[in-house]
Amino acid sequence: MSVGLKSTRLISLIRCCQASQRIVQPSLGYANMQDCSSIWVHESTPSPSKLLSYQASQQLLTVSKLFSTTHSNNASSVQEDKLSELTTEKDQAEFDKLYRSITLECRGHDKAVLASYSRFLTTAAKHLEICVDKIDTPRHHIIRYDTLKSAFVKKKHRVQYEIRTYFLIIKFLRLTSSTADTFLEYVQRNIPEGVAMIVTKYIV
């Protein structure tokens, strides 16, 4: 069973938060925005003192205070048990980030290429067990130019050019960072020529 844990930064962070008697949002052992300093601190084995001295920790504690809930008491005790289990089991493991959704917007000049690519994306998602929420193909965008055919005079004779951009928007739901990194790398390595991609991640 691969849970996808990353470093024990989260655990030591929670401990130092608990030490200062602040209630931390129940986090189920996954890194989230409230633990932003744990994402940004690039240390393999941080000590609580190091974390506290980091600039963002003050913001972190106020942010975590924002989301303190009274009914987290039961949850936090359960979390503590779970976390203590996890630390004993996998001390060097890292935590996955969680993505609520990832939207891929592909743009190209050829509709057929985008259609094939969309088929590839959905097939790959199906094999990797990623939920596909929506596939959208908004109307293409056209830029037209009207230019003179000849370099000199001949105003009546023109040439018209057109640049069409076709769009493909696919939304995937509920990805862990391991799954997302794997899927995105695979998909981006196989992107066809002349297709651009915008990846929008909604980090939980």
Next chain:
Amino acid sequence: MRFLLNLSTCKMLLQGSSEEKFKVLELVKKKSAAKKKFGRTLEKFFKQPRIQVQSVTQDWGSVWPGPRSFHPASVPLPIRMGYPKKNEPSPDKWGNAELMKIPNFLHLTPPVIERQCKAIKKFCTPWPKELESEEAQNFFYPLVVKTSSYLQSSPSLRDARARSVSITVSLDSLKLDWHGCDKLLRLVGERFDPITRLLTITADRCPLSQQNLDYCVYLLTVIYNESKKTEPWEHEKGEFDYEYFDFDRSKSKETVEKLQEFTGEILPEEKIESYSNAVVAIHNEDENEETLENYKNAVLKILKL
């Protein structure tokens, strides 16, 4: 007569006359017959296009392992592409520039995709069951961070738009009282969407996305803390400044209290409530027949008429 002894005659003599092989006398040298070289055996394959030689059960993923421009002799499909000439079908695949220009997906056939996905599946991790529903996600993680990254074929990897970061929070999850909510909405302005009740803070003023993220969190913290505070000058707000009609602060309530003092009786709460509702309705909603009728009835009840 001299007997010429050479190797061949010796051999013949030794072997006896069982093999009656005599070299044919060639006065005019003929061209030697095709020598059997190693490569020559495969000539029959190279003389024909691959499509006529490959088997139907071959592994196509090995034939076309990566992205490649279309090669008509290797692809066993009768594809035609392009605008047809008059009274002619579309041009066939042999020497078809259009077919060669367009990117093809022959390296990503369904069995190949399945094979490759199976190979990379081990790097994926499952989504936690506890966070399957959106309510659970909103409960445990009310803060959502939105980042974008851009992929395009250009000389540079960078894209200036990637530095923009957005934070979204549900107003209800901030657990502010009425005053806090009101103050926060005033501070935040257009960043609040009343339909979804989501507060969105976007930052792109810093050069790096991490810095922008820090800034967003800082802004949220500051706004939250400021909205919790009540400044002394906030009490200086007069009744004419209020956006809504509050019965408790109004003259109507004073009038009712004076009436109670005058008559010496304390009116039952229901009558006062109906009166206050009627007055509030007139102020906050339109003055229509219904509200005026309610007001009339409420006043009559208070005056016991």
